[in-house]
Amino acid sequence: MPRQTTRQTHQDSPLPAPELTIAEVRLTPVLIADPPLLNVHGVHQPYTPRLVVEIVTADGVTGIGETYGDTKYLDIARPYAELLPGRSLYDLNGIAALAQQVGIDDTQVENAVDVGGLRGVQTADKLRLSVYSAFEVACLDALGKVRGLPVHALLxxxxxxxxxxxxxxxxxxxxxxxxxxxxxxxxxxxxxxxxxxxxxxxxxxxxxxxxxxxxxxxxxxxxxxxxxxxxxxxxxxxxxxxxxxxxxxxxxxxxxxxxxxxxxxxxxxxxxxxxxxxxxxxxxxxxxxxxxxxxxxxxxxxxxxxxxxxxxxxxxxxxxxxxxxxxxxxxxxxxxxxxxxxxxxxxxxxxxxxxxxxxxxxxxxxxxxxxxxxxxxxxxxxxxxxxxxxxVSDAPGLGVELDRDRLAELHRRWLDDDGTMRDRDDAAAMRKAEGYENWTSPVLPRW
CATH class of the missing domain: 3.20.20.120 (Enolase-like C-terminal domain)
Structure with a gap:
């Protein structure tokens, strides 16, 4: 599916100044190459999903962020993005609170282990935090560019x-x-x-x-x-x-x-x-x-x-x-x-x-x-x-800029995938190797 763009006006509060108003949110899932690195669950897949978030102000300034790109994160990021246009870049607490309005299918997190981050058992709140993190970074990047300040100065x-x-x-x-x-x-x-x-x-x-x-x-x-x-x-x-x-x-x-x-x-x-x-x-x-x-x-x-x-x-x-x-x-x-x-x-x-x-x-x-x-x-x-x-960059925002041609290439890789790489699964990748056809992610502790 094509990357998502949202554009609407938040009507619940007075609009901030145009240079601070979120006018548009772009979500671009990508697949990036990953080597055959081994861990307790198996081996990294040939490609790993990531999500690039762009927040564009009414004056056309763009801030960027990044997080996990697996389906369970995209399923939160898409409706969440719809809630942001009209908000102020300064309203980070309000923007964070909006994530709680996004419902999560319990089957996505029930008894699941977060293999991508190897951080223990998943919860709905952990998923929301990981999604919001990219939006917050994108807001800070945009705010830094608007104010001419590096992100570290905003912190x-x-x-x-x-x-x-x-x-x-x-x-x-x-x-x-x-x-x-x-x-x-x-x-x-x-x-x-x-x-x-x-x-x-x-x-x-x-x-x-x-x-x-x-x-x-x-x-x-x-x-x-x-x-x-x-x-x-x-x-x-x-x-x-x-x-x-x-x-x-x-x-x-x-x-x-x-x-x-x-x-x-x-x-x-x-x-x-x-x-x-x-x-x-x-x-x-x-x-x-x-x-x-x-x-x-x-x-x-x-x-x-x-x-x-x-x-x-x-x-x-x-x-x-x-x-x-x-x-x-x-x-x-x-x-x-x-x-x-x-x-x-x-x-x-x-x-x-x-x-x-x-x-x-x-x-x-x-x-x-x-x-x-x-x-x-x-x-x-x-x-x-x-x-x-x-x-540590002293340039406005994060100090990095998107390579849009490369972003498009990696997004095209995601679009062309048959679905097997869009969710990280180290155990499934392991089963493709000779001698490991019956591999399952070990129940920990392993030794």
Missing amino acids: GGKVRDTVEYSAYLFYRWAAHPDGAGEPDTWGEAVDPAGIVAQARRFVDDHGFTSFKLKGGVFPPDQEIAAVQALAEAFPGHPLRLDPNGGWTPETSLKVAAELAGVLEYLEDPATGTPDMATVSAGTDVPLATNMCVTTVGEIREAFRTDAVQVVLSDHHYWGGLRATRELAAICRTFGVGLSMHSNTHLGISLAAMTHVAATVPNLDYACDSHYPWQTDDVITTRHVFTDGHLP
């Missing part, structure tokens, strides 16, 4: 000129099954030597000085060996391991004991706050999460039980950049560390991440980013990491 101003990111290492195959997707030059990485070689390329290409390995793929002893190989190859460099809740508390404690003094933190070794609290009580290795603390309602138990010592924020999860700053303030109040989670994103989201990260005083660890894995983009100039850092 209170930057406290750093560059933001540090970490190399995101994955076990991976050399290619997708049946030759699907786009070829790359990375090659296979299924053992410690492959992971170390991958890390060296990240250092050579981007200058990263810290490393995170996506675990939960192989038995824990093999992943311990990979982290130990990284520690030997890169002495003194911060290391992290993330099995996405794939282990029991007992296995988690064994791994923590083996890697004590090696890991900067262990991310979501077990599933759920109670099991994370059990692990935390038995180790001095800091535990991080982007799975059991992803909404405000989940904070109290996790902090009360000392289940986590580091929260990995994500503006898609929390409902935008302002909410991310609120989370940072809560973490600062309770002495909990803060960093930033990443999903399979384009340059719009990376720009938004960098702006909000620049405004947070207590950014305690280098942020995650999938971006070096993504060869597709919809912005005119790709982000470039220098010594593992990105500069």
Whole structure:
């Protein structure tokens, strides 16, 4: 179906000045190339859905945002977009509240696990927040362009000129099954030597000085060996391991004991706050999460039980950049560390991440980013990491511009798809590989 455009007038309140009035909302779902990266649920599909949101003012200024593009998100974004024309760019609280007017089919979220973000069990509110996040970013981008201010200035101003990111290492195959997707030059990485070689390329290409390995793929002893190989190859460099809740508390404690003094933190070794609290009580290795603390309602138990010592924020999860700053303030109040989670994103989201990260005083660890894995983009100039850092743009808005030709190409890929790639399913992608025809997403814990 063609991308959606909405245009109407909000009649419930006086119209704001034309330069601040939302006149039009454009939604463009796209499919972006994704390598065969492995995780606890399976393997990434050859293409991943994303949604690009454009908010256009009555004076023709356009702001852009980005979020997940799976069907369940589009089903919220489309009716939500109809509610926005006539609103002021400044009315972010009112715009956020409008998301509650969008009904959600309970069958979309009942007992479902959010594989795309690996953030635990889905809820209707989590879906709404992830959709609203893109609209808020687009409003801030447009407002920044109208006022001639960078987004970080609208959030209170930057406290750093560059933001540090970490190399995101994955076990991976050399290619997708049946030759699907786009070829790359990375090659296979299924053992410690492959992971170390991958890390060296990240250092050579981007200058990263810290490393995170996506675990939960192989038995824990093999992943311990990979982290130990990284520690030997890169002495003194911060290391992290993330099995996405794939282990029991007992296995988690064994791994923590083996890697004590090696890991900067262990991310979501077990599933759920109670099991994370059990692990935390038995180790001095800091535990991080982007799975059991992803909404405000989940904070109290996790902090009360000392289940986590580091929260990995994500503006898609929390409902935008302002909410991310609120989370940072809560973490600062309770002495909990803060960093930033990443999903399979384009340059719009990376720009938004960098702006909000620049405004947070207590950014305690280098942020995650999938971006070096993504060869597709919809912005005119790709982000470039220098010594593992990105500069914070002082240009109006996000400081990035849409490449409309490329956006159209990636949207055409979405239109031409037979529906198999429009919803991320790592288990289904795994079943296409020889020897994994009967694969199902494991019930966690796996080990």
